[in-house]
Amino acid sequence: MAEANPLSVPDGATGVLVLANGDVVWGRGFGAEGQAVGEVCFHTAMTGYQEIMTDPSFAGQIINFTFPHIGNVGANPDDVEAEDPHALGMIVREDVTEPSNFRAVERLDAWMKAHDRIGLAGIDTRALTRRIRVGGAPNGVIAHSASGDFDVPLLLEMARAWPGLEGMDLAITVSCETHFGWKDGVWRLGPGYSKVTESHTSSEKPPHVVAVDYGSKRNIFRNLVKAGAEVTVLPATATFEQVMSFAPDGFFLSNGPGDPAATAEYAVPVIQAMLETGKPLFGICLGHQLLALAVGARTSKMFQGHRGANHPVKRLSDGAVEITSMNHGFAVLSESLPANARETHVSLFDGSNAGFELTDKPAFAVQYHPEASPGPQDSLYLFEKFVGMLRDSAK
Structure with a gap:
């Protein structure tokens, strides 16, 4: 990597x-023109780049894809986890080509441009990944100018001035603005997304879960519906009184971006009140970290984070290994979990906490993404487990 020189x-x-x-990496821009500053991280998934780019958990981040052929299946309106991309940009090895997939409706570079996101091709993404693994996830600026006109000293100043994700509450910037009911089930080839009436297999009234949106992925809600729940989504800043006004049978805490300790300032008191009701609670990713903070544990910024669709997690109850999708730059410190919190899953990459449950409350959480979007489906059983707890609680 070359030193900054205009x-x-x-x-x-x-x-x-x-x-x-001061490192500068040159390439070929695509998508939108302009510049964006954020944390540069790498992602090892071989598929699902649209889902990754639209995952709100990636707000404030620039994604370096280790798989070289990104964009070859194009883009479509179904493979998204939010209305618009939240990742700031993408870095790829090979140029984006014409799509070769029957579901594609446009090229990836056109989709990126339409959504005002910057792409950078022609990069040795594995060398950049090694740099992140050795030096940690750096702050940086990605820029695209069709004319090749760049003010590198200014871009360097922007990168150095950006404060970083630690201490930053981003959940509030990506959460929904008002409550809504979620109706779609999971996607199937042919009919597309199912509806609530198709997804519920029982004639009994489905249990009602209130999901707090800290930056949620749509496929989480789809899988809750598939498992048999009625889902109402509330903003990240919803009060406990607002949550309870919907008469839930249980609570869900979503994934999301930023530092959990910052989001905890307004989220933890609400979560603690939820726990006092004795109703079931399930958290994923940021929701997992917030539940941990609510019971007195601590979180910390990871050196490089976990981002990929092939992360092995050991289930401590029986020793089974689940291959999971992960996306997080902060972690729950296992040694800080209180006596009433039992560790249930650990990462086999580094031994970090990947799940816990409370022994005195019907509450559990996992650090990884069981909704498999993108990623393997080894952990879909967690949605069935949670909805089963809701049904039992509602009786």
């Missing part, structure tokens, strides 16, 4: 990544 723009370079330490 006179060293290579011929044909229309995109650049400038890191806060």
